[in-house]
Amino acid sequence: MIELRGVVKTFKTKAGPIEALKDVNLKIxxxxxxxxxxLSGAGKSTLVRCVNLLERPDAGEILIDGEDLTGFGNxxxxxxxxxxxxxxxxxxxxxxxxxxDNVKFPLEISGVKKAEAEKKVNDxxxxxxLKGRERSYPSQLSGGQKQRVAIARALATDPKYLLCDEATSALDPTTTGSIxxxxxxxxxxxxxxxxVITHEMRVVESICSRVAVLSDGEIAECGSVGEVFYNPESAIARELILPNLVKAINENPYEYKLRVTFNGAALKESIISLIxxxxGISVKVLYSDEKTVNGRTFGQILLAVPxxxxxxxxxxxxxxxxxxxxxV
Ligand SMILES: Nc1ncnc2c1ncn2[C@@H]1O[C@H](COP(=O)(O)OP(=O)(O)OP(=O)(O)O)[C@@H](O)[C@H]1O
Ligand SMILES: [Mg+2]
Known part of the structure; x- marks a missing residue:
């Protein structure tokens, strides 16, 4: 388990201190x-770099399988x-x-015997x-292929944890899907x-079981992807996950607006006719959406009522x- 307790990280810059992480508590x-x-600048990369202590937090504990890394030497x-x-x-x-040789690199560093390392690299x-592309150089590969090499290299030492910082952000949608x-x-x-650190909501929807929303160096919200994506509580989560809903709320000047969330697609049509x-009330649909997360359909409609x-x-x-x- 990865556990962050009260993690604080402030960068000192000429323009003054930047509080990248304020008090982060998280269990993975x-x-x-x-x-x-x-959002960009929220502290995601800083957070993930604190997990392996590439960045040393100013306060707090980073526990990996119960051991606090902040006390350890190099x-x-x-x-x-x-x-x-x-x-x-x-x-x-x-x-x-x-x-x-890229994939073999971490094995060389850890002194694994040649024959064993080569078998591992081939596997x-x-x-x-990427079988057949062993002798290609990075400049001869596509972005998706390069990321495959990076993944193979990251797995060479049989890690228990894999941290991915915007690993698919440079890739087109199809390649992202395959990665x-x-x-x-x-x-x-x-x-x-x-x-998985990402600014792409569909990445979270398609592979994550739980998600944390980081805002200004703090966890604004954390829960199962179903819960958070279906019913984001914090303003920042709504903005990120349902930007069009927020826009519809702000841009429609009706006095009475109701946001109805549903779980199961059939309900959406029937609720309007039920009303x-x-x-005997006719409502106006200002916004509607639905998402399928882990096989369940969630969604909402925003209604203007008289x-x-x-x-x-x-x-x-x-x-x-x-x-x-x-x-709303
Ligand atoms: N080495 C550094 N020195 C000074 N400030 C830093 C340093 N690294 C990060 N910061 C600042 O800390 C804040 C958080 O940065 P971070 O890179 O963690 O954000 P992020 O959420 O990963 O953003 P993005 O989505 O753009 O990658 C930003 O204001 C950034 O400018
Ligand atoms: Mg980043």
Missing amino acids: EDGEIFGIIG KKLREIRRNIGMIFQSFNLLEQRNVF LIELVG LELLKDINRKFGVTIV AVRL DGAAAEKIKALCEGENLTVKE
Whole structure:
């Protein structure tokens, strides 16, 4: 398990201190794929770099399997970092080395015997789907292929954890999809715990089980992807996950607006006709969306209603149908 307790990180710059992490508390369980989202500058990269102590926090504890890394010296840290692989948006491959030698690099550093290292490299290259490209240099590969090399290299030391900082942000949607499938596969086959930092909501939707929303160096919200994506509580999570809903709320000057969230696609159509037939009230749909997360469909509609009395009646009707309804 990865656990962050009261993590604080302030950068001192000429223009003054920047509080990148204010008081971060987070638990990432073994075997899960955990997402971290947030606006640019929220502190995501700083957070993930604190997990393997590439960045040393000013206060707080970083516990990996119960051991606090902040007390460890460099030798012990190097040992622990072998257990924590990392991949980046920019791939960070060694340009002078071919695919095979890039993947072999961490094994050379840890002094693994040649025959054993070469077998391992071949297995990893096969795993990431690059068999036949062993002798290619990074400049001869596509972005997706480079990221496959980076993944193979990160897995060379059999890490228990894999940290991915915007690993698919430089890739087109199709290539992103194939890299996400590969990560999912690695999680399933080897039980590697994966932390995914991203600004792309669909990345979280497609592979993560839980997600934390980081805002200004603090965790604004954390929960299952189903919960957080279906019903974001914090303003920042709403802005990130449902930007069009926020826009619809702000741009429509109606006095009475109701946001009805539903769980299961069929309800959306029927609730509007129920309101019309049972209550004789006609509403205007200002916004509607639905998402399928882990096989369940969640969604919401934003309704403009004529007056306060109508709003009360609609609320009672929706509650009777077990729908969550809120005035916005
Ligand atoms: N080495 C550094 N020195 C000074 N300030 C830094 C340093 N690294 C990060 N920061 C600042 O800390 C804040 C958080 O940066 P961080 O890179 O963690 O954000 P991020 O959420 O990863 O953003 P992005 O989505 O753009 O990658 C920013 O204000 C950034 O300018
Ligand atoms: Mg970043």
